[in-house]
Amino acid sequence: MKTIKKTILALTLGLLYSFSSNAQDQSYNNMLKVGFNVGAAVPTENASANVGVDLGYQYLVTPGFGIGIATGYNHFFGNQNDGIDNNDFGVVPAAAMFRYYPKQKGFYAGAELGYGFITGDKYVASNSLVERPDGGVYFKPELGYHNIHWNFALQYTKVFTGDTGTIGSQDYSVGSLGLGLTYNLPLGTKKFKE
Template sequence: MKTRKAIFIGAAMIFSTMVAQAQSMKNMIKIGALAGASVPSNNAGAGAGLDLAYQNLVTPNFGLGIATGYQHHFGKDNEVGGTTLNNNDFGVVPVAALVRYYPKAEGIYIGTDLGYGVITGDADVASNAGVARPDGGFYLKPEVGYHNRNWNIFAHYSKVFTGDKGTVNVGNGSQKYNAGIIGVGLAYNIGLGLGR
């Protein structure tokens, strides 16, 4: 009799834990890392960063939320009009909305972050050019990847659109400012226990 009672209590505890975990994954924090190559590679050669996002599954297949983080872009020397520009490193802090579509509970997903990207770092694009770097611009980060309950593995293109700001003209050549990378990333999902 004691054994049956213990089994029943154990099964009830496991079931209630599974229900609570299933509910908690309706609202989650996503913590991730990304890296990639600058495209085009004008003033930077590569980028890497951390992502932080909150997501609410409005339906089992559709998520909305907010996203931020930090991306560090590594400046690289670039030959323009017979002069070598010593481009500075810079950072991007996105303030964005998050949209995700999950066709199945596990498998391929698509999504994007869109908002504003704040550009940080040295005041000038290059240490030897005297051209001010942009302060920011429209931010877009489309991604496609694989997801399960705990992990997202994805390919992404991350870009801050700055227009003509930060363009360096040297002689008969010019360098447009680039704050975009294409690469891969990994994110871990932490359920918040706010499901119904």
């Protein structure tokens, strides 16, 4: 798993470097969005925090509205809760992406909706035989600031898993509140010069 994370990070940095000079002087209606996020688990029953890499493709239907697809990897750090040694786990989303941009620069709102695949150890905790869920409905609303090249956002990430993974009074929770930073790499047809 560590090799996969290092490979994703290396590819992300390579893409950022190779497209950065082109992105500085042109704007496109198609873009690849590459980003990072960090957050605190909400609630904190079985996880304490998360870090992740985001990858998406966006098409601007109008200058103020974009649609696309999103994926990535979020790593949640397990914590100890009343004698339960919760394991780390990951979430790989497969989601539709929606963005609303009232102006070319400034406030924006968005959401991702799809399915979140949960990866990691088979069991919720190292001292339990309760199996973790395989995934659930994925939802990620965000509010932030954008310009042509960058997005800065406050994000809430949630995977709805139902009752799967419950140990005693501890529900299995996959959710976090955090911050995201995304860089837009231009693709496709040029719409205008900056």
